[in-house]
Amino acid sequence: MNSMDEKIENKALYVCRMFASVARRYDLLNAVLSFGRDRSWRRFTIAQIDGILNGLILDLATGTGKIALLADRCNLGSTVVGVDFCPQMLAVARERSVKVKSTPFIPNPLPSPFCKGEYRRIFKLGDTPKSPGPSGTGKTPLFWRSAKSPVVNRVHLVQGDALRLPFPDNTFDCVTIGFALRNMTSIVSLFSEMARVTKPGDKMISLELTRPSVRILEPLHKLYIRIVIRCVGGIVSGKWEAYTYLPQSILEFPSPQEVQKVMEGAGWRNVEIHRLTFGTATVQTGMKG
Numbered sequence: 001m002n003s004m005d006e007k008i009e010n011k012a013l014y015v016c017r018m019f020a021s022v023a024r025r026y027d028l029l030n031a032v033l034s035f036g037r038d039r040s041w042r043r044f045t046i047a048q049i050d051g052i053l054n055g056l057i058l059d060l061a062t063g064t065g066k067i068a069l070l071a072d073r074c075n076l077g078s079t080v081v082g083v084d085f086c087p088q089m090l091a092v093a094r095e096r097s098v099k100v101k102s103t104p105f106i107p108n109p110l111p112s113p114f115c116k117g118e119y120r121r122i123f124k125l126g127d128t129p130k131s132p133g134p135s136g137t138g139k140t141p142l143f144w145r146s147a148k149s150p151v152v153n154r155v156h157l158v159q160g161d162a163l164r165l166p167f168p169d170n171t172f173d174c175v176t177i178g179f180a181l182r183n184m185t186s187i188v189s190l191f192s193e194m195a196r197v198t199k200p201g202d203k204m205i206s207l208e209l210t211r212p213s214v215r216i217l218e219p220l221h222k223l224y225i226r227i228v229i230r231c232v233g234g235i236v237s238g239k240w241e242a243y244t245y246l247p248q249s250i251l252e253f254p255s256p257q258e259v260q261k262v263m264e265g266a267g268w269r270n271v272e273i274h275r276l277t278f279g280t281a282t283v284q285t286g287m288k289g
Helices: 003-022 026-033 037-047 066-073 087-099 187-197 215-237 242-252 256-265
Strands: 056-060 079-084 155-159 172-178 198-209 268-276 281-288
Touching: 003 026, 003 087, 003 242, 026 037, 026 087, 026 215, 037 066, 037 172, 037 198, 037 268, 037 281, 056 066, 056 187, 066 079, 066 087, 066 155, 066 172, 079 087, 087 155, 172 187, 187 198, 187 256, 215 242, 256 268, 256 281
Parallel strands: 056 079, 056 172, 079 155, 172 198
Antiparallel strands: 198 281, 268 281
C-alpha cells in the first residue's frame, strides 16, 4: 500500500470513528446548529425527485436515515435503500425506521414556496388534503404519508462503502446523498460510482453545507463555523475532535461550481445548483447522460 492509499484509508477510518462517537447526538446537534433549517433543506432535497412510482431509490451516506425515510414517505410504492459505512449511525436509523407510523399515501399537493419557475407538489405531514393545484404542469406529484396509522415502510439499510457499492450497473431510479460529500475520500470516485448504479436518464441529488453565497455574510459565517459550532457541538456531544473536524470540512470544501465540474466529468448532465438559506446549504442535481 502506497502513501496515498494509506492517507485515503486513514481518512475513511477517522471519519467512521468520528461519526460513531456522535451518532446519538448527531440529529439533535444538526437541528440546533442549523436553527432548525436542516429539516427544510431535506424537504427541498426530496422535492427534487419529482415523484417515483414503484421504483428504487438509493440514499448514500444515509446516516441516521432521515433522508431515506423522507424519500420513502413521498414516493408511492418505491423501495428505498440506505447505505452507510458507520454501524452506529445505521443503528440509530434502524431504531427510527421501526418507530415510523404512516397511513396510505395521500396525494396532497401544495405548491412548494422554495421552487421558482416550475410547479412542484409537496405538503407537510398531517396537513389536510387540498386542491391539486394547476393542471397541465406535466409534473408527477410527491405523495406524503401522515403519522396516524401504521404501514410497513420500504426502507432497507445496508452497511457499505459509497465508493464501492454492492449493486449492479443501472439499478436505481434516483440516488441521493446528504451532508456527506465533505467526508468522502474522493468525490470524483463518488460521482462516478453514483453514475454507475443510476439508470440512464435518471437523477442524482446532493445536499451539502457550503460557504454563503452572500459575501457580506462570509466573516460572520466563518466566526459561527469556527467558534459556535465547535463549542456547542463539543459541549453537547462531549466530542470536541468531531466538532473541530466538521466545521473545518465546510470551510475547505470546494464551491458548488467546482463540484459541478466534477459531476459533469463523471457523466452527469443538466447539472443544477440551488443555494438555500443565503447559500449556507446547497442542493445540486444532475441527470445521467
